Amino acid sequence: MNEQILMTNDLTKKYMKHTSVDGINLRIERGQIYGFLGPNGAGKTTTIRMLLGLIKPTQGTIKIFGQSLKKNRLQILQRIGSLVESPTYYGNLTGRENLEAVRRLRDLPEKRVNEVLEIVRLTKVANRLTKEYSLGMKQRLGIAVAMLSNPDLLILDEPTNGLDPSGIQEIRELIKELPKAGMSVLVSSHMLSEIDQMATQVGIINNGKMIFQDSIERLRQKRKPLLKVGVSDGMKANEILKERKLKANLQGDFLWLSQTEPAFVSEINSILVHAGVSVYRLEEVTKTLEDIFLELTGTEGSL
Amino acid sequence: MKNILYVEQLKLKRSKLWLLYLIGPLLGVFLAYINFFKNYDLFMQPGDNAWIEAWTQVALFMGPFVLPILVGIYTALVCRSEHVGGGWKQLLALPIKHSEIFLGKFLTVVKMVVITMIILLILFIGFGFIKGVEGSLPIFTIFEFMIRGILACLPLILLQLIISIRAKTFGIPLAVSIVFTLPAIIVASTPLGQIYPWTQPMLAMSPEDESPIQSYLLFYTLLIGTFIVLLIYGLRNFTKRDTF
Numbered sequence: 001m002n003e004q005i006l007m008t009n010d011l012t013k014k015y016m017k018h019t020s021v022d023g024i025n026l027r028i029e030r031g032q033i034y035g036f037l038g039p040n041g042a043g044k045t046t047t048i049r050m051l052l053g054l055i056k057p058t059q060g061t062i063k064i065f066g067q068s069l070k071k072n073r074l075q076i077l078q079r080i081g082s083l084v085e086s087p088t089y090y091g092n093l094t095g096r097e098n099l100e101a102v103r104r105l106r107d108l109p110e111k112r113v114n115e116v117l118e119i120v121r122l123t124k125v126a127n128r129l130t131k132e133y134s135l136g137m138k139q140r141l142g143i144a145v146a147m148l149s150n151p152d153l154l155i156l157d158e159p160t161n162g163l164d165p166s167g168i169q170e171i172r173e174l175i176k177e178l179p180k181a182g183m184s185v186l187v188s189s190h191m192l193s194e195i196d197q198m199a200t201q202v203g204i205i206n207n208g209k210m211i212f213q214d215s216i217e218r219l220r221q222k223r224k225p226l227l228k229v230g231v232s233d234g235m236k237a238n239e240i241l242k243e244r245k246l247k248a249n250l251q252g253d254f255l256w257l258s259q260t261e262p263a264f265v266s267e268i269n270s271i272l273v274h275a276g277v278s279v280y281r282l283e284e285v286t287k288t289l290e291d292i293f294l295e296l297t298g299t300e301g302s303l
Numbered sequence: 304m305k306n307i308l309y310v311e312q313l314k315l316k317r318s319k320l321w322l323l324y325l326i327g328p329l330l331g332v333f334l335a336y337i338n339f340f341k342n343y344d345l346f347m348q349p350g351d352n353a354w355i356e357a358w359t360q361v362a363l364f365m366g367p368f369v370l371p372i373l374v375g376i377y378t379a380l381v382c383r384s385e386h387v388g389g390g391w392k393q394l395l396a397l398p399i400k401h402s403e404i405f406l407g408k409f410l411t412v413v414k415m416v417v418i419t420m421i422i423l424l425i426l427f428i429g430f431g432f433i434k435g436v437e438g439s440l441p442i443f444t445i446f447e448f449m450i451r452g453i454l455a456c457l458p459l460i461l462l463q464l465i466i467s468i469r470a471k472t473f474g475i476p477l478a479v480s481i482v483f484t485l486p487a488i489i490v491a492s493t494p495l496g497q498i499y500p501w502t503q504p505m506l507a508m509s510p511e512d513e514s515p516i517q518s519y520l521l522f523y524t525l526l527i528g529t530f531i532v533l534l535i536y537g538l539r540n541f542t543k544r545d546t547f
């Protein structure tokens with residue numbers, strides 16, 4: 001257990017002066033669903049391209065399955081299935097022929113084509129030209145291609161892009177099943193809610209820098225509830241609490257405190273009321289992951 | 304490599320390629336015979352074989368004109384599906400050597416040129432008989448010209464392939480092919496012609512006494528030289544590329 005299957009050290013990619021990926025240390029262990037989260041332009045795709053050897057890092061090293069990507073690219077890629085950015089399709093071929101092309105190139109058994117078609121539920125349209133496919137169908141075809149070789153590591157770059165809510169749900173359920181078969185998954189997204197619902201591990205990237213990397217539980221723990229106090233005179237209330245060495249944070253008309261136990265809440269109430277400040281609201285507020293995100297990245301919640 | 308070639312062929316499915324296979328050689332053979340019969344007395348000196356003289360016209364029209372444009376279209380075609388559907392990133396993330404992908408595309412275009420040339424040969428002989436070209440048909444000599452023409456196309460195929468891989472649109476490689484093939488006839492009569500990929504096919508396809516080549520040894524050395532230089536450059540360029 002806890003076997004590291006992917007590890008980058010100081011991974012960096014510069015385009016001219018602009019640094020797209022800035023000293024990233026990714027860590028993925030076997031069986032994890034690693035959610036790679038970041039707003040558009042954060043550097044997710046650039047990172048993934050480097051992991052697949054499509055572009056070369058400006059700096060830093062990549063180790064996958066314990067081997068250096070630089071030295072053993074082909075052996076490593078043998079065990080990886082990937083979908084990078086928009087899905088690839090040859091429009092003049094049917095869905096089945098698209099899969100057949102990759103199956104031939106990877107030298108896989110014929111039956112795999114039907115199996116993955118079934119998994120992504122494209123069997124019915126398998127013999128239609130892919131240029132007639134909807135974006136969602138193309139996306140599912142891309143996932144089928146990635147899964148064709150039954151890879152040890154599946155890398156999916158924004159696989160739910162362009163899908164409708166039910167399609168997103170479907171892909172999510174599919175991805176959640178994969179570790180049972182021993183697969184590890186790296187899935188990128190710019191939607192926190194999506195990662196929240198399927199990842200076991202999260203890496204958050206912003207402006208090319210990794211700003212958080214830990215289990216999803218750790219991210220959720222940052223969601224400690226706060227006490228929101230509505231008072232008639234915020235400034236005065238703040239002064240009173242300060243005298244009693246109680247730390248509060250004044251935001252507009254509300255005071256924010258970091259404890260929410262009933263005894264503490266009553267005490268605050270009684271202190272303020274006795275000091276002549278009228279209290280019209282005492283509320284326990286739980287931060288959403290979006291709020292945490294806002295704190296981490298300084299960007300809007302949906303990224 | 305067998306699988307790569309199979310897949311390259313598969314990707315050309317439903318691309319109306321057969322139309323090109325027909326139109327190119329038809330054009331070459333038609334123009335050649337029209338010119339041949341119009342200037343029959345000029346071309347036919349005593350002792351000349353009519354078939355050889357007619358083939359000279361085919362070499363003249365196919366070589367510097369139809370063939371380079373066809374090569375331009377063929378190479379653009381084998382790269383287009385990758386540019387349009389985002390195929391490069393999928394293809395290059397597979398456990399296949401990048402050099403094999405490049406060679407697979409190269410050999411696929413070679414195959415297309417071979418098919419074109421065989422159709423050209425069949426049309427040439429067929430129309431020749433219909434039009435009643437006199438004399439005995441020197442089939443082996445003409446077959447040899449055809450083989451030489453194919454070999455002489457190899458540097459051009461590499462060059463166009465390198466351009467097609469870089470250019471995302473269909474138009475650019477085709478425009479390059481047309482622009483550089485325009486002066487081909489003029490270049491052919493200069494020493495530069497022997498290393499100019501757009502003239503090499505014509506020179507190789509022409510009968511000895513009709514071409515400006517002094518030394519065939521030198522010509523084929525230069526041809527092989529151009530080929531090797533372009534092959535090394537193309538492979539290096541493709542495998543070292545950093546933008547997929």
Ligand SMILES: Nc1ncnc2c1ncn2[C@@H]1O[C@H](COP(=O)(O)OP(=O)(O)O)[C@@H](O)[C@H]1O
Pocket residue numbers: 015018020038039040041042043044045046047546
């Ligand atoms: N080939 C390139 N040349 C120059 N800049 C690039 C190139 N590819 C990506 N970038 C830049 O790198 C940054 C990260 O892009 P990307 O990795 O695609 O972000 P994400 O996938 O997280 O949306 C962006 O600012 C983008 O403009």
Ligand SMILES: [Mg+2]
Pocket residue numbers: 041044045046085157158
């Ligand atoms: Mg991206």
